[in-house]
Amino acid sequence: MKNKTNERERFHKPFYFLSATRGKLFRALREVFQNFPPGDFMKNLNQWQHMALCNGQSTYDEAGAREDLLDVTDALKKMVECWHIILIRKVVKKRKPATKLKRLQRKMLQQDGIVYTLTKAEQAKPMRFLRKFCKTFDRAYLEMELLDMLDAVITYHGPHESYKGNLVFFYQHLLYLVRLSYKTNKAAFCYSKQQHAQE
Numbered sequence: 001m002k003n004k005t006n007e008r009e010r011f012h013k014p015f016y017f018l019s020a021t022r023g024k025l026f027r028a029l030r031e032v033f034q035n036f037p038p039g040d041f042m043k044n045l046n047q048w049q050h051m052a053l054c055n056g057q058s059t060y061d062e063a064g065a066r067e068d069l070l071d072v073t074d075a076l077k078k079m080v081e082c083w084h085i086i087l088i089r090k091v092v093k094k095r096k097p098a099t100k101l102k103r104l105q106r107k108m109l110q111q112d113g114i115v116y117t118l119t120k121a122e123q124a125k126p127m128r129f130l131r132k133f134c135k136t137f138d139r140a141y142l143e144m145e146l147l148d149m150l151d152a153v154i155t156y157h158g159p160h161e162s163y164k165g166n167l168v169f170f171y172q173h174l175l176y177l178v179r180l181s182y183k184t185n186k187a188a189f190c191y192s193k194q195q196h197a198q199e
Helices: 022-035 038-054 063-093 100-111 120-124 126-136 139-155 167-198
Strands: none
Touching (some): 022 167, 038 063, 063 120, 120 126, 126 167
8 A cells, every 4th residue: 555645746836926825925025035136136137128129139129119128127126126125114014033044034135125226205105106107007018028028038149148047037026026016006996995985
């Protein structure tokens, strides 16, 4: 008779930030920023932008498409910083961590909190920027833009070619933050609508 305790569970993945449920939001955000601190997001977004603009066979042949790419990339950087600020504020609010490892993780998370592009007003109210972000860009458009950027980076051949082993991994992290922005904005809109209906 076979021992069933060692059987693997088929078609099951362990916790992953892309499939995080509502109750695991900050766990998912922590995982995102442990994999890619804000500085890494900025560096990768700058590289992606450069390669997309320099790729002669990408969707960025026309001036209008290049201008849109520049604006989207700037907005994505700010979006990343907003989520990092939200995470930091949540972590710092919690009581002092019990273990030395947890204290070290919190310290490292705060050190990664260097803000690069947000204004003081945006730093003070990151959710306001995220609402503006969602109003400025249609979600479907933004997801297509991310795919176009990924395609341009994959097909780029030139002196600034980068390691392509983690392109999809970075794309997944960026896409998660974009989708989270729209999901949060929709939830805030529904809550606001309910509040007005009760008045």
